[in-house]
Amino acid sequence: xxxxxxxxxxxxxxxxxxxxxxxxxxxxxxxxxxxxxxxxxxxxxxxxxxxxxxxxxxxxxxxxxxxxxxxxxxxxxxxxxxxxxxxxxxxxxxxxxxxxxxxxxxxxxxxxxxxxxxxxxxxxxxxxxxxxxxxxxxxxxxxxxxxxxxxxxxxxxxxxxxxxxxxxxxxxxxxxxxxxxxxxxxxxxxxxxxxxxxxxxxxxxxxxxxxxxxxxxxxxxxxxxxxxxxxxxxxxxxxxxxxxxxxxxxxxxxxxxxxxxxxxxxxxxxxxxxxxxxxxxxxxxx
Numbered sequence: 001x002x003x004x005x006x007x008x009x010x011x012x013x014x015x016x017x018x019x020x021x022x023x024x025x026x027x028x029x030x031x032x033x034x035x036x037x038x039x040x041x042x043x044x045x046x047x048x049x050x051x052x053x054x055x056x057x058x059x060x061x062x063x064x065x066x067x068x069x070x071x072x073x074x075x076x077x078x079x080x081x082x083x084x085x086x087x088x089x090x091x092x093x094x095x096x097x098x099x100x101x102x103x104x105x106x107x108x109x110x111x112x113x114x115x116x117x118x119x120x121x122x123x124x125x126x127x128x129x130x131x132x133x134x135x136x137x138x139x140x141x142x143x144x145x146x147x148x149x150x151x152x153x154x155x156x157x158x159x160x161x162x163x164x165x166x167x168x169x170x171x172x173x174x175x176x177x178x179x180x181x182x183x184x185x186x187x188x189x190x191x192x193x194x195x196x197x198x199x200x201x202x203x204x205x206x207x208x209x210x211x212x213x214x215x216x217x218x219x220x221x222x223x224x225x226x227x228x229x230x231x232x233x234x235x236x237x238x239x240x241x242x243x244x245x246x247x248x249x250x251x252x253x254x255x256x257x258x259x260x261x262x263x264x265x266x267x268x269x270x271x272x273x274x275x276x277x278x279x280x281x282x283x284x285x286x
Contacts, residue, residue: 004270007263011256018252024091025245028238032180035235038146039177042228049224053217054196060210070163071218074192077169079114081136081158082106083190084128085174085229086121087237088143093244095175095183095237096123102185103173116167118154120230136161143234151227158226159219162191174229175236181243183236190225193218 084103086096100123107115118137119125125138137157142150161167170191176184206213 004263004266007259007266011259011263014252014255014259018249018256021245021248021252025242025249028242028245032235032238032242035231035238036177039228039231039235042224042231046224046228049217049221050196053214053221056210056214056217057195059206060214069215069218071159071191071193071222072195075165075168077113079116079167079169080110081116081118081161081167081170083118083154083158083170083172083226083229084120084124085172085233086119086124086127087233088122088140090123091244092237092241093247095240095244096121099173099175099185100124100127102187106171106173106187118158120154121233142230143237146227146230146234148223148227151230152223155219155223155226158191159222167191172225172229174233175240176232177235177239180239183240186229186232188225190222193221 082103084099086099090096103124114134115132116134116136117128117132118139119128119135120139120142122140125135125140128135137154139150139154158170162170169189171187172190173185173187176186178184208216
């Protein structure tokens with residue numbers, strides 16, 4: 001049976017851990033609001049860009065040169081670039097592990113393809129560093145302050161590699177913010193670009209030829225997809241960490257209650273044993 005000193009030491013250790021989990025929860029709760037607002041604010045812009053891209057592509061369809069844009073080139077997917085967006089730190093439940101499992105499943109399903117990786121976040125970088133050397137880019141500490149310039153830099157490198165036929169397809173894996181209680185794993189093919197279908201063609205008046213305008217919109221579309229992936233990921237990360245730390249704090253409270261009850265039992269048994277020894281000693285002297 002553990003001694004009172006051991007139990008008290010363990011209670012003190014669990015209380016210290018509980019203070020850490022509560023602090024992490026408060027920090028994530030404070031950051032979540034801003035991250036959530038940024039992620040939700042980017043969604044209407046993304047939906048509008050999809051609609052404009054579809055309408056411009058529809059208007060440029062009569063021009064045969066419009067389909068020759070290198071970002072629309074469909075090739076046999078022999079060389080695939082995989083972009084994985086994870087967090088820089090853990091303590092967020094299964095936020096990182098579920099995403100890495102999804103990316104690893106994709107890798108396992110393409111054993112015959114030549115895969116290369118662009119890794120955003122320390123968790124994804126550490127995971128794939130141990131499993132592959134074909135890493136085209138590593139980006140860490142981006143989530144402290146997400147800037148469009150960082151997404152633009154990543155997108156420009158990806159676009160250049162695809163345009164030069166160094167890669168045949170680009171897939172993006174990340175977490176999409178759904179609610180405070182849950183996130184959604186997302187995977188999408190970024191390149192070659194699949195033009196959204198036109199629901200209802202808009203009667204635009206174009207100052208530039210539609211095919212020229214389409215050529216300007218396609219790179220912006222890629223940059224927005226990567227920027228949105230960063231925004232969605234950081235919002236989902238804070239939500240996951242807040243939920244995980246709330247659960248951890250509750251579990252710590254339960255452990256403290258059980259240890260306190262056990263400590264009281266041990267102390268009561270010790271007092272009872274001492275009383276019995278005193279009574280037995282007095283009876284022996286009588």
